[in-house]
Amino acid sequence: MLKMSKLTDYGTLVLAQLAKESKLSSAHKVARATHLGQPTVSKLLKTLAHAGLVISERGAQGGYTLARPAIEISAAEIIDALEGPVAITECSSIKGHCDLQSNCQVATAWQKINFGIRRALSEVSLVDLQTPVELLATPNLKAYLASPTNLKGQQ
Amino acid sequence: MLKMSKLTDYGTLVLAQLAKESKLSSAHKVARATHLGQPTVSKLLKTLAHAGLVISERGAQGGYTLARPAIEISAAEIIDALEGPVAITECSSIKGHCDLQSNCQVATAWQKINFGIRRALSEVSLVDLQTPVELLATPNLKAYLASPTNLKGQQ
DNA sequence: TTCATATAGTACCATTTTAGTTCTATTTAA
DNA sequence: TTAAATAGAACTAAAATGGTACTATATGAA
Ligand code: SF4
Ligand code: SF4
Numbered sequence: 151m152l153k154m155s156k157l158t159d160y161g162t163l164v165l166a167q168l169a170k171e172s173k174l175s176s177a178h179k180v181a182r183a184t185h186l187g188q189p190t191v192s193k194l195l196k197t198l199a200h201a202g203l204v205i206s207e208r209g210a211q212g213g214y215t216l217a218r219p220a221i222e223i224s225a226a227e228i229i230d231a232l233e234g235p236v237a238i239t240e241c242s243s244i245k246g247h248c249d250l251q252s253n254c255q256v257a258t259a260w261q262k263i264n265f266g267i268r269r270a271l272s273e274v275s276l277v278d279l280q281t282p283v284e285l286l287a288t289p290n291l292k293a294y295l296a297s298p299t300n301l302k303g304q305q
Numbered sequence: 306m307l308k309m310s311k312l313t314d315y316g317t318l319v320l321a322q323l324a325k326e327s328k329l330s331s332a333h334k335v336a337r338a339t340h341l342g343q344p345t346v347s348k349l350l351k352t353l354a355h356a357g358l359v360i361s362e363r364g365a366q367g368g369y370t371l372a373r374p375a376i377e378i379s380a381a382e383i384i385d386a387l388e389g390p391v392a393i394t395e396c397s398s399i400k401g402h403c404d405l406q407s408n409c410q411v412a413t414a415w416q417k418i419n420f421g422i423r424r425a426l427s428e429v430s431l432v433d434l435q436t437p438v439e440l441l442a443t444p445n446l447k448a449y450l451a452s453p454t455n456l457k458g459q460q
Numbered sequence: 461t462t463c464a465t466a467t468a469g470t471a472c473c474a475t476t477t478t479a480g481t482t483c484t485a486t487t488t489a490a
Numbered sequence: 491t492t493a494a495a496t497a498g499a500a501c502t503a504a505a506a507t508g509g510t511a512c513t514a515t516a517t518g519a520a
Contacts, residue, residue: 464517
């Protein structure tokens with residue numbers, strides 16, 4: 151599986167929709183365009199606003215807009231905002247703790263693989279997400295495995 | 306998060322342990338070496354046997370051994386066996402279905418990203434995963450700070 | 461002023477997923 | 491015959507997830 155949560159996925163949809171608008175767009179409007187539920191879109195936009203990826207304007211005629219140009223928002227940042235830092239294993243996150251680590255043969259390798267994936271995702275922008283052309287060269291995870299550096303908590 | 310399940314993670318530990326043994330190893334023995342619970346290890350080995358990654362021998366003096374050399378077992382296969390094919394979004398999996406897909410701007414991009422990750426994981430072998438514990442050094446903060454992929458504001 | 465529109469923040473809940481255990485049946489070496 | 495071991499299924503508690511609901515607050519316009 152290695153799946154991201156549905157809400158994170160939907161968050162990218164919401165952001166991609168905002169990227170298509172030049173001015174403020176309400177949650178209701180975004181919901182209609184994306185075919186998502188309005189309460190769900192609201193919840194996502196609140197979280198994204200809190201993370202600083204979108205800017206909100208309250209009151210009548212209020213709404214949301216991207217805080218930065220779409221080219222400057224990465225997939226990794228979106229995931230960070232909506233479900234926390236990429237961490238394929240517990241010990242790949244700086245907050246994570248695993249009792250087995252002192253005895254674990256595979257921890258370092260997974261941490262490096264995690265870094266490779268994280269880095270690849272940081273090089274994908276919101277523009278790339280909504281423009282499905284050639285993108286994302288295959289991450290060379292072997293190169294990361296060869297590195298002597300322990301990259302736990304690289305976020 | 307983008308995390309794999311704990312059981313999949315543990316599965317790599319179990320396989321790494323088997324790779325260190327030349328002959329049959331019982332679930333109990335693997336559990337002792339990995340510090341995992343014996344019933345959990347048994348469950349994992351049953352699944353791995355079903356997937357064809359390990360071979361089992363029943364009866365007294367029975368146990369498990371890798372079905373192939375460790376170099377020929379990939380991380381992607383291990384994930385496939387224990388939690389199904391890598392699928393970061395619902396629509397990235399052949400079996401998956403998402404009602405939004407006909408209207409979704411980001412589906413194609415995520416599918417390609419999924420393919421890139423999957424492919425990268427298929428190039429990592431069980432041998433690559435087996436990193437000596439001694440390499441678990443203090444986090445190298447200098448390397449982190451010097452990294453061109455320095456990511457802002459994460460915990 | 462008053463009101464409709466809109467976000468902010470929190471709490472809640474049903475469902476699903478996950479991690480782990482338990483139990484019975486079967487196989488095999490000694 | 492028996493102890494050691496896997497096979498397979500069912501079960502359960504806990505956690506995560508997806509979605510909803512509710513109150514409070516802000517703002518533009520009639
Ligand atoms: S230490 Fe080993 S078992 Fe624990 S989270 Fe890391 S990789 Fe998984
Ligand atoms: S179609 Fe869009 S919303 Fe549905 S799973 Fe794929 S990326 Fe996610």
